[in-house]
Amino acid sequence: MSFPKNIFNSHPPEDGNFFLGMKRILGFKPKKLKIYKKAFLHRSANKKDKDGNPMNYERLEFLGDAMLGTIISRYLYNEVPEGDEGYLTKMRSKIVSREHLNELGKDLNLIEFVESRIPKTHFGDNIHGNVFEALVGAVYLDRGYDYCVKFIGKRVIEPYVDIEQLEGKVISYKSLLIEWCQKKKKHFDYDVYEDTGKDALKHFAVRLTIGGNIVAKARATSKKKAEERASKRAYFALQSKIDKN
Amino acid sequence: MSFPKNIFNSHPPEDGNFFLGMKRILGFKPKKLKIYKKAFLHRSANKKDKDGNPMNYERLEFLGDAMLGTIISRYLYNEVPEGDEGYLTKMRSKIVSREHLNELGKDLNLIEFVESRIPKTHFGDNIHGNVFEALVGAVYLDRGYDYCVKFIGKRVIEPYVDIEQLEGKVISYKSLLIEWCQKKKKHFDYDVYEDTGKDALKHFAVRLTIGGNIVAKARATSKKKAEERASKRAYFALQSKIDKN
Incomplete structure (x- = not known):
C-alpha cells in the first residue's frame, strides 16, 4: 500500500x-x-x-x-x-x-x-x-x-x-436478482473494475447487465458492496416485474 | 390521601x-x-x-x-x-x-x-x-x-x-439568598400555602418577601421545591445587587 x-x-x-x-x-x-x-x-x-x-x-x-x-x-x-x-x-x-x-x-x-x-x-x-x-x-x-x-x-x-x-427479510439483493434471472433464463453479468480516480480511497465500480441491457451502476469501497448496491438498484428498477413472477 | x-x-x-x-x-x-x-x-x-x-x-x-x-x-x-x-x-x-x-x-x-x-x-x-x-x-x-x-x-x-x-456550583439558591439577606440585615419571609385548586396533584405556592417587598412567587409539587424555585427567581431578579456585595 x-x-x-x-x-x-x-x-x-x-x-x-x-x-x-x-x-x-x-x-x-x-x-x-x-x-x-x-x-x-x-x-x-x-x-x-x-x-x-x-x-x-x-x-x-x-x-x-x-x-x-x-x-x-x-x-x-x-x-x-x-x-x-x-x-x-x-x-x-x-x-x-x-x-x-x-x-x-x-x-x-x-x-x-x-x-x-x-x-x-x-x-x-x-x-x-x-x-x-x-x-x-x-x-x-x-x-x-x-x-x-x-x-x-x-x-x-x-x-x-x-x-x-x-429487518433481515432481505439478506442479499444480489442473490434475489440472480435467482430471478435464472428462473427467467436471462443472462446476467456483473462487470467490475477498480476505479481509484483522484480519491484517496480505492473504489470499485460495477455495471450490471441483464439480457444485454445495462440495468444499474454502482460504486463502493469493496467489490462485494458495489455488486450488492448495483443489485439493489436493479431490484427496485425491476421490482414490478420481479414481484409479478 | x-x-x-x-x-x-x-x-x-x-x-x-x-x-x-x-x-x-x-x-x-x-x-x-x-x-x-x-x-x-x-x-x-x-x-x-x-x-x-x-x-x-x-x-x-x-x-x-x-x-x-x-x-x-x-x-x-x-x-x-x-x-x-x-x-x-x-x-x-x-x-x-x-x-x-x-x-x-x-x-x-x-x-x-x-x-x-x-x-x-x-x-x-x-x-x-x-x-x-x-x-x-x-x-x-x-x-x-x-x-x-x-x-x-x-x-x-x-x-x-x-x-x-x-454543574454543582450552586447547590441551593435558598441558602445563597438567606446568606445575602443576613449579611445585608434584611428581613425575609417564605410564605407557603397549600394550593390544590382543581389539579389532581397537590401543589404548594410560595411568596418570598424581602424587606417588606414581594420579590418572587413560585409553585411546585413540594414545599421545598417551591421555596427553591422562588429563591432562584429572586436570585436572578436581584442578581446585580447580590453580585456587587
Whole structure:
C-alpha cells in the first residue's frame, strides 16, 4: 500500500476547492465555510478559537449525532406506522450504528478534507463516522433543520436505508436478482473494475447487465458492496416485474 | 390521601376543554388535536388506528425523546462554548434524566389528560416524563421543528435548566439568598400555602418577601421545591445587587 500524496495535511485545502468539495457532498451550497472547516478539524491539529477554547470537530459531532438520531426517528415514525417503540428504537440503532456511519463516511471519502497532524493512514475506522456526524452538525448550524433533513435524506436514507434489509427479510439483493434471472433464463453479468480516480480511497465500480441491457451502476469501497448496491438498484428498477413472477 | 374525582378516566375530555388545556401548556394553539390526544393515550386503553395498529403514546414518546435530546444539545452547544463533547454529553443527560422529566411532567399536571383503563393513582412516576416526551413528539408532528424549540424553551430550559446548578456550583439558591439577606440585615419571609385548586396533584405556592417587598412567587409539587424555585427567581431578579456585595 502506498501513502497518499499529502501525508501531513496540516493546512486547509484552498477555499475554492473546499467549497466545491462541500457542495458536491452536500448537494447544496454551504454558506459559512468556517463551520464546515471545523467539522474536519482533528484535535491533533491543536487549534484554538479566539477565546482560547480548543477547536476541533468533537462538539459538532455531539450536535450532529443528536440531529441524525432525530431525523432518522422521524423517518421511521412515518415509514413504519405499525412498528412499536421497541421496534423503532432497534431500527434506529441499526441505521446509526458506528459500523454503518463509518462505511458511509468512507464512501463519501470525507477523510480527504480532514486537517490533522496525524498521518491519515494512522487513523482507525471511526474517524469516517465521526466526521460524518460533525458534518451533519455543521449543516444544521449553517443552514438549519430543513437542510439537515435534506442532507440526511440524500446521503443516509436514500442510498443506505432499506427497511426490509434491516429487518433481515432481505439478506442479499444480489442473490434475489440472480435467482430471478435464472428462473427467467436471462443472462446476467456483473462487470467490475477498480476505479481509484483522484480519491484517496480505492473504489470499485460495477455495471450490471441483464439480457444485454445495462440495468444499474454502482460504486463502493469493496467489490462485494458495489455488486450488492448495483443489485439493489436493479431490484427496485425491476421490482414490478420481479414481484409479478 | 383521597382519590381524585375521575378515578377511571377512559373517556377523552371534551374537545373544547382539551384544546384550552393544551393551549395553556403549549403556549400556542394546537392545530391537529388528534395528535395531542394520542400523546395522552395509555396502552391500557387498547385503542387501534384505522389499519388495526395499536394506538398509544409510545411511538410519540420515541419521537419526542429524540427531539428533546437534539434541542437540548443545540442549547448546550451555544450556551457553553468552552465545554467539550464529554461535558456536553454529561450535562444533557442531567437535563433529560428520567427524574427530571418526571418532575417536569408532574409540575405541568399532564396526568389530568391521560386516557387509560388503569386508575391514575396506580401509575408509577415514569408516566409523567413519558407523557411529556410524547407531547414533544406531538408538537413536532403538529407544528414542526421551530415550535418544538419554542415549547422546550418555555417548558424545559427557561424554568428548569440552570447550568451553574447542574454543574454543582450552586447547590441551593435558598441558602445563597438567606446568606445575602443576613449579611445585608434584611428581613425575609417564605410564605407557603397549600394550593390544590382543581389539579389532581397537590401543589404548594410560595411568596418570598424581602424587606417588606414581594420579590418572587413560585409553585411546585413540594414545599421545598417551591421555596427553591422562588429563591432562584429572586436570585436572578436581584442578581446585580447580590453580585456587587
